[in-house]
Amino acid sequence: MKITVIGAGNVGATCANVCAEKELAEEIVLLDIKEGFAEGKALDMWQTAPINMYDSRITGVTNDYTATKDSDVVVITSGLPRKPGMSRDDLIATNAGIVKSVTENIIKHSPDAIIIVVSNPLDVMTYCAYKTSGLDSRKVFGMAGILDTARYKAFLATELNVSPKDIQAVLMGGHGDTMVPLPRYTTVGGIPVTELIDEDRLNAIIERTKFGGGEIVKLLGTSAWYAPGAAAAQMVEAVVRNQRRVFPVCSWLQGEYGLKDIYVGVPVVLGKNGIEKIVELKLNEQEKELLYASAAAVKEMMDVLDNMN
Numbered sequence: 001m002k003i004t005v006i007g008a009g010n011v012g013a014t015c016a017n018v019c020a021e022k023e024l025a026e027e028i029v030l031l032d033i034k035e036g037f038a039e040g041k042a043l044d045m046w047q048t049a050p051i052n053m054y055d056s057r058i059t060g061v062t063n064d065y066t067a068t069k070d071s072d073v074v075v076i077t078s079g080l081p082r083k084p085g086m087s088r089d090d091l092i093a094t095n096a097g098i099v100k101s102v103t104e105n106i107i108k109h110s111p112d113a114i115i116i117v118v119s120n121p122l123d124v125m126t127y128c129a130y131k132t133s134g135l136d137s138r139k140v141f142g143m144a145g146i147l148d149t150a151r152y153k154a155f156l157a158t159e160l161n162v163s164p165k166d167i168q169a170v171l172m173g174g175h176g177d178t179m180v181p182l183p184r185y186t187t188v189g190g191i192p193v194t195e196l197i198d199e200d201r202l203n204a205i206i207e208r209t210k211f212g213g214g215e216i217v218k219l220l221g222t223s224a225w226y227a228p229g230a231a232a233a234q235m236v237e238a239v240v241r242n243q244r245r246v247f248p249v250c251s252w253l254q255g256e257y258g259l260k261d262i263y264v265g266v267p268v269v270l271g272k273n274g275i276e277k278i279v280e281l282k283l284n285e286q287e288k289e290l291l292y293a294s295a296a297a298v299k300e301m302m303d304v305l306d307n308m309n
């Protein structure tokens, strides 16, 4: 197995580090456009191998795609993060150029790779990588739902003073303020969450989840990386170990949920072929309405991207 992570910044480096610590591949390549940056990060990480006891070999390169040749999985994290006061959509012009050129280079050297997109605005950048790569849509998908549900679960674990391990949840829609956490599909040790928390508190947690990325941007002046990097690595793990995990993933819909030709977050089964199956939940009218509003916001940005090319 060979994994490449494009972008050795906060998210890319964290993702590569988690992949190495979990020994997800014999070879992990970190690539960045900044001279010496990926080399330095990779060298530092490799020096943790004797401490953390792993033998996945990490190397870093400056924009040399020959080193990424025959990768099984490529994670794209290259691009600008937002600053306080910005929305993710404000990044579209710069990051579309970066994701397009990166995808072209990936495909030249790893024509059969599975591509996991992390760069923002997530749903539109995943669409950009899909269009550019020419790959089957099952092999090009985006990371957002694992992060967004992790935030939702973490907030619930704090509120209920229980282990986050026991919280299960589904969240759908785009990776923006319109995302749709689904309380009807949220359980704590198998108990419906609505039996454990009153409606007002639950609604407050849902609102905090929707703006969870922005909360961190305000605190740090740049966006989050520990949870995003770990979430991307969890998707890599599901693929390289063929785990068939069920996660919300930004996926290309072809009629599922009544939506067509759009990338948006839905629950899927993730395995060695990428998206093995899209799971269709029986949403009620209110949930459908929220999902469609979120899909409409994503579609608007996909149209912006189409008009840029």
Ligand SMILES: NC(=O)c1ccc[n+]([C@@H]2O[C@H](COP(=O)([O-])OP(=O)(O)OC[C@H]3O[C@@H](n4cnc5c(N)ncnc54)[C@H](O)[C@@H]3O)[C@@H](O)[C@H]2O)c1
Residues within 6 Å of the ligand: 006, 007, 008, 009, 010, 011, 012, 031, 032, 033, 034, 037, 077, 078, 079, 080, 081, 082, 091, 095, 098, 101, 102, 117, 118, 119, 120, 121, 122, 143, 144, 147, 175, 222, 223, 224, 225, 228
């Ligand atoms: N999907 C999500 O849930 C999620 C979560 C967190 C961050 N993000 C997004 O991920 C991206 C990266 O965030 P970050 O915090 O790691 O930013 P960062 O600035 O720390 O790292 C980005 C890296 O990309 C590199 N880069 C830029 N252009 C490149 C190119 N053409 N080729 C290779 N490398 C290039 C930069 O040199 C930099 O090192 C941002 O767009 C951010 O919004 C998405």
Ligand SMILES: O=C(O)C[C@H](O)C(=O)O
Residues within 6 Å of the ligand: 081, 082, 088, 120, 147, 175, 212, 213, 214, 216, 217, 223, 224, 228
């Ligand atoms: O909020 C951001 O800009 C980064 C990322 O999408 C996140 O949710 O942490």
